[in-house]
Amino acid sequence: MTDPSAATGFSSITDTLDRLAIEVPSWAYGNSGTRFRVFGTPGTPRTVEEKIADAAQVHAHTGLAPSVALHIPWDKTDDYTALREYAEGLGVRLGTVNSNTFQDEAYKFGSLTSADDAVRQQAVDHHLECLEIMGRTGSRDLKIWLADGANYPGQNDLRQRQDTLAESLRTIYDQLDDGQRLVLEYKFFEPAFYSTDVPDWGTSYAHVSALGEKAMVCLDTGHHAPGTNIEFIVAQLLRLGKLGSFDFNSRFYADDDLIVGAADPYQLFRIVVEVIRGGGLDADSEVALMLDQCHNIEEKVPGQIRSVLNVQEMTAKALLLDREALAQAQADNDVLAANQVFMDAFFTDVRSDLAAYREERGLPGDPMAAFRESGYLDRIAADRVGGTQSGWGA
Numbered sequence: 001m002t003d004p005s006a007a008t009g010f011s012s013i014t015d016t017l018d019r020l021a022i023e024v025p026s027w028a029y030g031n032s033g034t035r036f037r038v039f040g041t042p043g044t045p046r047t048v049e050e051k052i053a054d055a056a057q058v059h060a061h062t063g064l065a066p067s068v069a070l071h072i073p074w075d076k077t078d079d080y081t082a083l084r085e086y087a088e089g090l091g092v093r094l095g096t097v098n099s100n101t102f103q104d105e106a107y108k109f110g111s112l113t114s115a116d117d118a119v120r121q122q123a124v125d126h127h128l129e130c131l132e133i134m135g136r137t138g139s140r141d142l143k144i145w146l147a148d149g150a151n152y153p154g155q156n157d158l159r160q161r162q163d164t165l166a167e168s169l170r171t172i173y174d175q176l177d178d179g180q181r182l183v184l185e186y187k188f189f190e191p192a193f194y195s196t197d198v199p200d201w202g203t204s205y206a207h208v209s210a211l212g213e214k215a216m217v218c219l220d221t222g223h224h225a226p227g228t229n230i231e232f233i234v235a236q237l238l239r240l241g242k243l244g245s246f247d248f249n250s251r252f253y254a255d256d257d258l259i260v261g262a263a264d265p266y267q268l269f270r271i272v273v274e275v276i277r278g279g280g281l282d283a284d285s286e287v288a289l290m291l292d293q294c295h296n297i298e299e300k301v302p303g304q305i306r307s308v309l310n311v312q313e314m315t316a317k318a319l320l321l322d323r324e325a326l327a328q329a330q331a332d333n334d335v336l337a338a339n340q341v342f343m344d345a346f347f348t349d350v351r352s353d354l355a356a357y358r359e360e361r362g363l364p365g366d367p368m369a370a371f372r373e374s375g376y377l378d379r380i381a382a383d384r385v386g387g388t389q390s391g392w393g394a
């Protein structure tokens with residue numbers, strides 16, 4: 001019998017697919033919502049351990065999500081060594097530590113950019129605490145996203161705040177251990193509506209470049225103005241050696257944090273094409289792929305499973321791109337041929353190849369169905385009474 005995957009060349013991409021690892025965020029499993037309402041879900045985790053248990057389900061069904069990102073203080077615990085062992089016992093690792101300087105009263109007018117020395121010190125100290133936690137959890141990355149900014153022109157000295165931010169980041173950066181990294185995430189608006197202190201990749205790049213080798217940019221796919229060519233930013237940051245990590249999600253309007261690839265699968269494909277082109281999936285790549293999601297109305301564990309599967313599917317398509325034919329068409333300035341090669345890869349149906357690929361690795365061919373049939377959701381609904389909101393719903 002002929003190998004059906006030979007038609008698409010699927011067998012040539014499995015080594016790279018085997019390397020695909022997508023970190024899931026602890027906060028995706030709590031109840032979150034909009035400013036209108038937070039809808040509860042039966043079985044919502046009550047503790048960080050229960051969030052990790054949910055995350056472990058994503059990995060068990062897909063083989064794609066070997067680590068879980070923490071958010072401090074949402075995931076604070078007395079014993080991080082025990083938490084690490086607990087996670088490892090469930091087959092996952094503790095990953096990126098996300099700081100949080102956007103929920104305390106003190107940060108109303110800024111945190112690392114605050115003009116108030118005491119407030120700024122409080123924000124710096126919080127990051128130093130995160131570094132300490134990272135030492136115990138074995139985490140490599142400290143991810144910083146700041147809500148700092150202004151609602152009205154004239155409210156802040158924009159320029160001064162960049163200097164203050166540079167100083168604060170330097171203090172934190174100087175405390176990184178060998179092997180640890182600082183990743184600085186940008187976002188063009190919200191909660192500040194006029195000006196955000198790290199609004200774009202250029203600002204993040206300026207800061208991390210000044211800091212040094214251990215500082216990188218974090219690109220959240222939902223943090224750009226509509227119409228932004230995100231794959232161009234990916235290409236540029238990889239070219240500059242400064243793309244540290246991704247926060248994947250999808251959006252229709254603002255920072256919607258929807259399931260990855262739901263709003264625009266073709267955009268996800270184009271992004272992954274540039275990740276591969278820039279070496280982001282090479283064996284020695286240090287680009288971290290992460291989800292940053294809120295599941296407001298759908299079940300959370302299968303929501304995460306759907307997201308990592310969507311990344312896997314677009315990665316398979318992108319790996320099947322005939323780069324030689326593309327390069328030839330580009331060299332010939334054959335616009336239509338180049339576009340056709342590109343679209344052929346996007347339209348390749350890899351779903352049955354991926355199902356077979358999973359089964360060969362002892363995973364369910366259809367992880368969504370397998371999870372549904374596992375009865376996990378019913379079990380946690382019965383066991384966990386009084387689940388908490390994610391930090392976002394708090």
Ligand code: PSV
Pocket residue numbers: 098099145185187220247255292
């Ligand atoms: C806020 O926009 C945000 O969604 C950022 O993307 C962070 O990565 C995330 O919260 C968690 O702090």
Ligand code: MN
Pocket residue numbers: 145185220247292
């Ligand atoms: Mn993010």
Ligand code: MN
Pocket residue numbers: 187220222223255292
């Ligand atoms: Mn966001």
